[in-house]
Amino acid sequence: QVQLQESGPGLVKPSQTLSLTCTVSGGSISSGGYYWSWIRQHPGKGLEWIGYIYYSGSTYYNPSLKSRVTISVDTSKNQFSLKLSSVTAADTAVYYCARVTDMGYFDYWGQGTLVTVSS
Amino acid sequence: EIVLTQSPATLSLSPGERATLSCRASQSVSSYLAWYQQKPGQAPRLLIYDASNRATGIPARFSGSGSGTDFTLTISSLEPEDFAVYYCQQRSNWPPGYTFGQGTKLEIK
Numbered sequence: 537q538v539q540l541q542e543s544g545p546g547l548v549k550p551s552q553t554l555s556l557t558c559t560v561s562g563g564s565i566s567s568g569g570y571y572w573s574w575i576r577q578h579p580g581k582g583l584e585w586i587g588y589i590y591y592s593g594s595t596y597y598n599p600s601l602k603s604r605v606t607i608s609v610d611t612s613k614n615q616f617s618l619k620l621s622s623v624t625a626a627d628t629a630v631y632y633c634a635r636v637t638d639m640g641y642f643d644y645w646g647q648g649t650l651v652t653v654s655s
Numbered sequence: 656e657i658v659l660t661q662s663p664a665t666l667s668l669s670p671g672e673r674a675t676l677s678c679r680a681s682q683s684v685s686s687y688l689a690w691y692q693q694k695p696g697q698a699p700r701l702l703i704y705d706a707s708n709r710a711t712g713i714p715a716r717f718s719g720s721g722s723g724t725d726f727t728l729t730i731s732s733l734e735p736e737d738f739a740v741y742y743c744q745q746r747s748n749w750p751p752g753y754t755f756g757q758g759t760k761l762e763i764k
Contacts (some may be wrong), residue, residue, distance in 0.1 A: 573753075583699065583742060583755040596751045634699055639705065640753060641689045642745025645698035 558633030678743035
């Protein structure tokens with residue numbers, strides 16, 4: 537059973553960089569066949585896809601966030617990470633990591649982590 | 656960018672009743688559409704993929720239908736644990752990406 541777990545600071549100051557890591561267990565990122573993604577949900581709102589990475593390191597980002605987002609992978613640790621720069625209060629959200637099937641569906645999710653942007 | 660519009664925003668029903676949720680795409684997505692269920696404080700859970708295929712472990716009372724631009728999620732007889740928010744989601748080949756509908760809240764009447 538694949539499991540994903542987000543980790544990182546729950547509070548980030550405005551203008552700083554939000555950094556989160558997703559640790560995958562029960563399956564190897566390096567095995568291929570899946571993409572690894574970040575999604576966020578503003579309080580009381582819907583879901584917004586942020587971007588994905590393949591084990592090879594290829595990435596694609598939501599155009600609305602592309603200028604501020606970097607997703608990287610560390611296959612030796614079976615982890616992938618999110619960096620979102622120049623954050624504002626509008627980036628306050630629950631951040632989820634998820635596995636994406638080759639057909640484009642999110643079949644496994646982390647529990648989510650709330651990140652608040654505030655001074 | 657393809658926009659997904661879900662209706663209604665809120666659906667009030669009683670246990671045992673049939674629920675019908677709609678998702679409309681701004682342009683054809685073929686059958687590349689999924690449905691998710693989200694309960695308070697939890698991550699979304701994949702229910703239906705490719706418009707009509709149930710994900711592993713999903714009860715048979717959940718069914719999906721549609722293609723092109725109009726899709727439906729049906730819950731044949733509501734159980735107490737089915738009251739939640741439901742999202743549809745599509746994937747684009749080019750440019751690559753994923754979008755979600757705004758959600759339908761299914762609440763107990």
